[in-house]
Amino acid sequence: xxxxxxxxxxxxxxxxxxxxxxxxxxxxxxxxxxxxxxxxxxxxxxxxxxxxxxxxxxxxxxxxxxxxxxxxxxxxxxxxxxxxxxxxxxxxxxxxxxxxxxxxxxxxxxxxxxxxxxxxxxxxxxxxxxxxxxxxxxxxxx
Amino acid sequence: xxxxxxxxxxxxxxxxxxxxxxxxxxxxxxxxxxxxxxxxxxxxxxxxxxxxxxxxxxxxxxxxxxxxxxxxxxxxxxxxxxxxxxxxxxxxxxxxxxxxxxxxxxxxxxxxxxxxxxxxxxxxxxxxxxxxxxxxxxxxxxxxxxxxxxxxxxxxxxxxxxxxxxxxxxxxxxxxxxxxxxxxxxxxxxxxxxxxxxxxxxxxxxxxxxxxxxxxxxxxxxxxxxxxxxxxxxxxxxxxxxxxxxxxxxxxxxxxxxxxxxxxxxxxxxxxxxxxxxxxxxxxxxxxxx
Numbered sequence: 001x002x003x004x005x006x007x008x009x010x011x012x013x014x015x016x017x018x019x020x021x022x023x024x025x026x027x028x029x030x031x032x033x034x035x036x037x038x039x040x041x042x043x044x045x046x047x048x049x050x051x052x053x054x055x056x057x058x059x060x061x062x063x064x065x066x067x068x069x070x071x072x073x074x075x076x077x078x079x080x081x082x083x084x085x086x087x088x089x090x091x092x093x094x095x096x097x098x099x100x101x102x103x104x105x106x107x108x109x110x111x112x113x114x115x116x117x118x119x120x121x122x123x124x125x126x127x128x129x130x131x132x133x134x135x136x137x138x139x140x141x142x
Numbered sequence: 143x144x145x146x147x148x149x150x151x152x153x154x155x156x157x158x159x160x161x162x163x164x165x166x167x168x169x170x171x172x173x174x175x176x177x178x179x180x181x182x183x184x185x186x187x188x189x190x191x192x193x194x195x196x197x198x199x200x201x202x203x204x205x206x207x208x209x210x211x212x213x214x215x216x217x218x219x220x221x222x223x224x225x226x227x228x229x230x231x232x233x234x235x236x237x238x239x240x241x242x243x244x245x246x247x248x249x250x251x252x253x254x255x256x257x258x259x260x261x262x263x264x265x266x267x268x269x270x271x272x273x274x275x276x277x278x279x280x281x282x283x284x285x286x287x288x289x290x291x292x293x294x295x296x297x298x299x300x301x302x303x304x305x306x307x308x309x310x311x312x313x314x315x316x317x318x319x320x321x322x323x324x325x326x327x328x329x330x331x332x333x334x335x336x337x338x339x340x341x342x343x344x345x346x347x348x349x350x351x352x353x354x355x356x357x358x359x360x361x362x363x364x365x366x367x368x369x370x371x372x373x374x375x376x377x378x379x380x381x382x383x384x385x386x387x388x389x390x391x392x393x394x395x396x397x398x399x400x401x402x403x404x405x406x407x408x409x410x411x412x413x414x415x416x417x418x419x420x421x422x423x424x425x426x427x428x429x430x431x432x
Contacts, residue, residue: 010187012293012374013180029363030354042352043194045363068364070194070351079190081293081367 005037006075007053009062011083016062017053024076025052026069027127041072046080047123048097050130061086063131065097065124086131094128146417149410153403160399166232167392174325174385180291181322181378188375195368196340197351198361209358211304211365214337215313220257222280222312223248224303224335226319226376227267228384229286234391236320236328236384237266243330244318248275259312263299263377280311291381296374303373304366307336319376320383326390328383335372338365 007021024035027049048065066081084093101124105117144152202208225244227237244267248258260275262268263283272279283299285291303315315336320328353360 008186010190012184012187012296012371014183015186028354040352041350042354043198043360044354045360066367068194068360070190077190079187079194081297081370 003037004055005035005073007055007077008075009051009053009064009078009080009083011080016083016085017060019055019057021053021055021076023054024078025050026071026076026078027051027064028069035069035071035076038073039071039076043068043070046078048120048127049123050086050127051078051080051083061131063089063127065127089131089133091133094124094133098124098128144413146410146413149406149413153406153410156399156402156406160396160403163392163395163399167389167396170385170389170392174382174389177378177382177385178322181375181382184375184378188371191364191368191371192340195338195361195364198353198357198364199338199340202357202361209362209365211307211336211369212338212361215310217313218256220259220312220314221251222259222261222303222306222315222336224261224263224299224315224317224373225267225271226317226380227262227264227270228380229265229284230384231266232391233384233388234394236387236391237264237270239328239330240318240320241267241270243332244271245274247316247318247332248278261303264380280306291377293370293374296377297370299373299377300366300370303336304369312336317373317376319380320387322379322382322386325386328387333372333376335369338368 004020004022007017007019007024008015009017022036026033026035026044027047028044029047030044032049033044045068046064046066049063051062051064053060053062062083062085064078064080064083067079070077070079082097098121101117101121105114105121108114108117199212202212223244225240227240231237244260248260251258258275258278259280260271260278261281261283262271262279264285268279268282281302283302285295288295306312307315314334317331317333317335319331319333321331323329
């Protein structure tokens with residue numbers, strides 16, 4: 001089995017990473033999963049979270065939200081609606097995202113949409129806490 | 143016959159016009175390069191997205207549980223036309239061509255007895271459509287303050303569109319924008335985004351994927367994002383087309399101004415000679431009379 005696979009992280013505006021990786025940790029909608037070379041083909045949607053990659057050049061973290069990951073034995077492609085390197089992530093950006101998620105949650109009409117939006121909001125806040133940013137408790141009503 | 147002074151004035155005014163069009167052409171060229179880069183940077187995402195969505199859609203396709211965004215509302219009564227044009231003029235026939243396509247489309251739908259609604263993106267198209275279709279407008283997106291088109295702009299339009307769809311304001315949505323083929327050629331294009339339509343590549347590798355969560359859930363999550371992606375692509379293509387159209391329009395204008403200056407200069411010289419000849423004749427006949 002090869003020890004690396006192709007990895008690409010793409011956002012609508014640019015391609016962030018395209019390099020061989022040995023291990024990719026993906027924040028899937030139904031839980032984290034780690035893809036390694038030779039993984040069975042699968043597609044999973046993303047929840048807001050940290051994407052951890054490990055390759056010959058070392059390890060790195062990216063903040064991703066919205067989109068999906070396509071895993072095949074030869075590689076992993078992550079298409080994230082928003083993707084930032086962890087160092088680019090700031091409190092302001094998080095606040096914006098949380099505020100946006102909150103708005104969706106407040107505007108949601110039917111039960112299904114409310115549950116969906118609530119999960120998104122919770123994931124967003126959890127991600128903020130995880131990377132050491134305050135999820136802005138001043139307007140946190142969850 | 144214009145006097146020498148008039149001609150001189152006209153030549154200098156055409157010269158300054160030429161300077162302006164030349165400058166605009168150069169600005170458009172620089173902007174075009176940036177717009178093209180942005181469009182190219184967005185391509186990998188859009189292509190992958192489309193491919194995966196296509197695959198999913200083919201799997202779930204005809205079933206009753208398919209999301210509304212995919213199978214439609216079952217009616218085709220109310221059509222929403224999203225007409226994307228530029229915020230600024232002086233770009234040749236760019237806006238007119240898009241508006242013309244949208245207008246033919248609207249007339250065709252009207253003739254079939256359907257209801258037409260129009261959402262405009264960009265000021266120029268709105269101005270052109272206002273006269274005949276002003277009462278069909280349901281909204282307008284103003285991008286004149288936007289310096290650099292971002293995904294968020296597309297997201298905003300997509301949310302607006304999806305909100306209207308959820309409320310049952312329309313059954314079918316079509317985008318009208320200028321597809322960028324090359325600097326000298328932009329093709330006005332109509333693209334249906336709701337319900338989603340996918341062109342499946344015939345020889346697509348048919349890997350069997352496992353889906354987490356299920357296919358329908360993924361589709362539910364991804365289809366709205368797919369709409370945003372398509373709008374984003376259209377916006378970027380439109381921006382590149384606009385700059386391309388402006389560049390060739392300004393190139394033409396610069397060339398025409400040059401020709402005009404040449405003609406005026408010839409006329410100026412002729413008139414000057416005529417004046418000199420006239421003066422000579424006067425002097426000579428005056429001398430002969432003595």
